[in-house]
Amino acid sequence: GQSLEQPSEVTAVEGAIVQINCTYQTSGFYGLSWYQQHDGGAPTFLSYNALDGLEETGRFSSFLSRSDSYGYLLLQELQMKDSASYFCAVRDPSGATNKLIFGTGTLLAVQP
Amino acid sequence: DAGVIQSPRHEVTEMGQEVTLRCKPISGHDYLFWYRQTMMRGLELLIYFNNNVPIDDSGMPEDRFSAKMPNASFSTLKIQPSEPRDSAVYFCASSEGTRAYEQYFGPGTRLTVT
Numbered sequence: 001g002q003s004l005e006q007p008s009e010v011t012a013v014e015g016a017i018v019q020i021n022c023t024y025q026t027s028g029f030y031g032l033s034w035y036q037q038h039d040g041g042a043p044t045f046l047s048y049n050a051l052d053g054l055e056e057t058g059r060f061s062s063f064l065s066r067s068d069s070y071g072y073l074l075l076q077e078l079q080m081k082d083s084a085s086y087f088c089a090v091r092d093p094s095g096a097t098n099k100l101i102f103g104t105g106t107l108l109a110v111q112p
Numbered sequence: 113d114a115g116v117i118q119s120p121r122h123e124v125t126e127m128g129q130e131v132t133l134r135c136k137p138i139s140g141h142d143y144l145f146w147y148r149q150t151m152m153r154g155l156e157l158l159i160y161f162n163n164n165v166p167i168d169d170s171g172m173p174e175d176r177f178s179a180k181m182p183n184a185s186f187s188t189l190k191i192q193p194s195e196p197r198d199s200a201v202y203f204c205a206s207s208e209g210t211r212a213y214e215q216y217f218g219p220g221t222r223l224t225v226t
Contacts, residue, residue, distance in 0.1 A: 033213040042217035098212035
C-alpha cells in the first residue's frame with residue numbers, strides 16, 4: 001500500500017525558518033505535492049516536485065529526494081498567518097489515476 | 113474564475129434525514145473529487161469522476177452514500193439516511209487531467225447530524 005508520514009505538530013517563532021518533513025512509501029511515484037489548510041478553511045495547493053531538488057516559490061520552498069523517498073517544505077521568514085496545517089500528497093500509483101493520497105498533516109503553530 | 117463552489121456551507125440535520133451536498137467545479141476541469149475530513153480520520157477521498165463518469169468509489173463508506181455528476185458543471189453527494197457519525201466537513205475539489213498534483217478545493221460543507 002501507500003503511506004506518508006509527517007510530524008503531527010511543529011512550533012516556531014515569527015521570523016524564523018521551519019522545515020516540515022514528509023517520508024513516503026509507495027509502489028510507484030509521480031511526484032510530491034504540498035497543501036496548506038488554515039483552521040476552518042479548505043486545503044490550497046502550495047507546490048509540487050516531480051524531480052529531485054529544490055523548488056522555490058517566494059517564502060516557501062519544497063525539496064524532494066526520490067532515492068530517500070523523502071521531501072520537505074521549507075517556510076522562511078515565518079509570519080503569524082503561516083499558522084496552519086500542511087499536508088504532503090502523492091499521486092496514487094496504482095494505475096492511470098488522478099487520485100491523490102494525503103498525509104495526516106502537520107499543524108504549524110507560529111508564535112510571536 | 114470563481115473557483116469551486118459548494119452549497120450549502122453549513123447543514124444541520126436530524127438522524128435519518130436525507131442530505132444533499134452540491135458542487136460546481138472550475139470550468140474546464142475534467143476531474144472532480146469528493147472528500148470527507150474529520151479529526152479522527154483526516155482527509156478521506158470518497159469518490160472521484162473523470163469527464164462526469166465515476167472512476168473510483170472505493171472510499172464511499174456504505175450504501176447510504178451516493179454521488180452523481182449529471183454534467184460537467186454540477187455534482188451532488190447524497191446521504192440517505194444520515195447518521196451522527198456522518199458529521200464532518202465535506203470538500204469538493206477539481207483538477208485538470210494534465211495537472212493531477214494540483215487540486216482546487218471548494219470551501220466545504222460542514223455537516224452536523226444530531
